Amino acid sequence: MSSNVEEDQKKNNEKEEDHQKKTQRVPFFKLFSFADSLDWLLMxxxxxxxxxxxASVPVFFIFFxxxxxxxxxAYLFPASVSHKVAKYSLDFVYLSVVILFSSWTEVACWMYTGERQAAKMRLAYLRSMLNQDISLFDTESSTGxxxxxxxxxxxVVQxxxxxKVWDSY
Known part of the structure; x- marks a missing residue:
């Protein structure tokens, strides 16, 4: 009876170790290990x-x-209100243009560098798999x-x- 309990405990310990190996966390900067100088510039x-x-949100509230x-x-100086409202309306237009280009730059650069790094990872992953012994493909893996x-x-990495990274800003 005690041998069955010991075997069950060993199996549970092995399962926990396997689970810990599978859920091992990667350091943040290891995520960018395939980045080159262009990728760092894009980031x-x-x-x-x-x-x-x-920063555009606080600026918006200042203008507002x-x-x-x-x-x-406006009830005290009705003549000057039209000119000042037009001025602040133009400031809102300028702010909108800045928001448009800054958000486009943010998304485009991070998406492009993610694509570039993912392509490098795919290539390294494929090279690593092709360097394995042929017996791995015979018994454990198929092409699919x-x-x-x-x-x-x-x-997931891409x-x-x-x-996820740029969204955290």
């Missing part, structure tokens, strides 16, 4: 775009507060398994680089 430009895009102040005193593994694993 820097995308991050600057994200910062400008994020000034516009409300002008409208609030290799392609599925490459595709599913790289999609999603992390292309969307």
């Amino acid at each position: 820097a430009i995308g991050s600057i775009g994200a910062c400008v895009h994020g 507060g000034k516009l409300v102040d002008v409208i609030g005193v 398994d290799v392609i599925t593994a490459i595709t599913s694993d790289i999609i 999603d992390a680089i292309s969307e």
Whole structure:
């Protein structure tokens, strides 16, 4: 009876170790191990775009507060209100253009660098798989398994680089 309990405990310990190996976390900067200088430049430009895009919300509220102040005193100086409202409306247009280009830069740069790094990862993954002993493909893997593994694993990493990182800004 005790041998069955010991065997069950060993199996449970092995399952826990396998689960820990599968769910091992990767350090943040290891995510960018396939990045070259162009990728780092794209990530820097995308991050600057994200910062400008994020800073636009407080600037919007500053402009909006000034516009409300002008409208609030409209009954005292009705002649000058039209000119000031037109000025702040133009400021809103300028801010909208800045938001458009900064958000486009943010998304485009991060998506492009994610695609580039994912392509490099796919190539390295395929090279690694093709360097395996042929017996691996005879018993454990088929062509479809290799392609599925490459595709599913790289999609997760590409999603992390292309969307999750810049979305955190």
